[in-house]
Amino acid sequence: MNTSKRILIVRTDRIGDVILTLPLASILKKYFPDSKISFLVREYTKPLVSNNKFIDEAFCLIEKNGKPAISENIKMLKNKFDICIVAFPTLEIATILFFSSIKIRIGSGYRWYSFLFNRKVYEHRKYGERHELEFNVNLLNHLGINEAPQKSKVDFGIQIKQQTKEIVENKLIEFKVDLSKKIIIIHPGSGGSAIDLPKEKMIQLIKNISSIDNLVFLITGNKNEVELCKLMVVNKNTINIAGLFNVEELIALISKAEMVIANSTGPIHIAAAMNKKIIGFYPKYAAVSPKRWGPYTDNAVVFQPNICDGNCNRKKCEAINCMNSIDIEKVTETFKNILHSEIN
Structure with a gap:
């Protein structure tokens, strides 16, 4: 099986949200060791991913007046990835990824704009039935990865200069x-x-x-x-x-x-x-x-x-x-x- 993939993980909200998405990188490296793992975040959370031992490249969402700049972000990401995994979907993010020519786009199936994803996940997070980190790991099911995270073994990959x-x-x-x-x-x-x-x-x-x-x-x-x-x-x-x-x-x-x-x-x-x-x-x-x-x-x-x-x-x-x-x-x-x- 070809394990060389270009994968983009997307989490563009706050510090805690990004932290609880980081373990996806270590899991992906476990199953696809030759893959290139990238992360799309906002500027202020970039330190969480820029020196992470499982993340090869960090991208910062381009924003204007506090909102994603659609065309500029498409230009930044276009033709660079085979797969994207969206842990925090918004209309703007879904649109950017759709027009960035990413073949596999994994995201929620419960948004009105979910047609922009072609691998849909049907889980309602707002009821808090499991941990946010576990919701994030479940997004990998569409790649044939079925992990059951354990608190004592999760690797967030954070390193300090x-x-x-x-x-x-x-x-x-x-x-x-x-x-x-x-x-x-x-x-x-x-x-x-x-x-x-x-x-x-x-x-x-x-x-x-x-x-x-x-x-x-x-x-x-x-x-x-x-x-x-x-x-x-x-x-x-x-x-x-x-x-x-x-x-x-x-x-x-x-x-x-x-x-x-x-x-x-x-x-x-x-x-x-x-x-x-x-x-x-x-x-x-x-x-x-x-x-x-x-x-x-x-x-x-x-x-x-x-x-x-x-x-x-x-x-x-x-x-x-x-x-x-x-x-x-x-x-x-x-x-x-x-x-x-x-x-x-």
């Missing part, structure tokens, strides 16, 4: 971070992708744990979350570094951490991909539940509201402030137990 490691270390030294201590990263925001643990609860958690010896707590976030992160600084062991690291540097920073504490957001998936200890906070409703969007690792403990049965939606959960029902004392105890098991 030595230069980036040095940049991150220098920034930490500049902020007087004691690198002899274990780093705990706390990421209190999520960019609106889910409902967060209330900031008051996160502050309470930080107060409970930040006085533990030999730990330093780094508060991370994007430039729009600087003010939120300032609220998390409760003592000299908590340092706000929000907005100071780009995606490539954030990956290197997380690689240095002992644990990541976060809501449902990109950094929690980076941490999972790097096999870090994780404490996460997730709502229960299906569209954003950990069953679909949780960190794909055996090293995570996820806390959810105890006043919600999951048969609801975002509007209802926000109305009753369900995330406020998470017991921070239990989270604190879990954090200490994880640390204790690590020490012993």
Whole structure:
């Protein structure tokens, strides 16, 4: 069988979404070792794929005014691929791929524009019946690949440049971070992708744990979350570094951490991909539940509201402030137990 194929994986949304699509590259290389694997992403997620050990080439979606530039992207991709696998379909993306002369186009069969794909997958993701990573892997069925991912064996292929490691270390030294201590990263925001643990609860958690010896707590976030992160600084062991690291540097920073504490957001998936200890906070409703969007690792403990049965939606959960029902004392105890098991 000819295993030499030119394959394009397409995921043009956010950091966590791209992370949960990365394992397709390692699986494809397993079955088609002579294939050339490329990835189409947005500019800001390019660091996730540009230095990946299973990805041969990264393409950045050309955008104008926040929308894909159809003709420019067709010109960039035309006649370069035999197969494309679309994990996040949109009309614009489907149109670009259709006119790029790609013979096999795998994508959802449930969109009105699904006629632009010629290998259709009939799975509704919005009900959260399985994990997003597993939905993505199922797209490979049309290539005769039937994999059952296991959390302990998934390879995300992320690599970090030595230069980036040095940049991150220098920034930490500049902020007087004691690198002899274990780093705990706390990421209190999520960019609106889910409902967060209330900031008051996160502050309470930080107060409970930040006085533990030999730990330093780094508060991370994007430039729009600087003010939120300032609220998390409760003592000299908590340092706000929000907005100071780009995606490539954030990956290197997380690689240095002992644990990541976060809501449902990109950094929690980076941490999972790097096999870090994780404490996460997730709502229960299906569209954003950990069953679909949780960190794909055996090293995570996820806390959810105890006043919600999951048969609801975002509007209802926000109305009753369900995330406020998470017991921070239990989270604190879990954090200490994880640390204790690590020490012993």
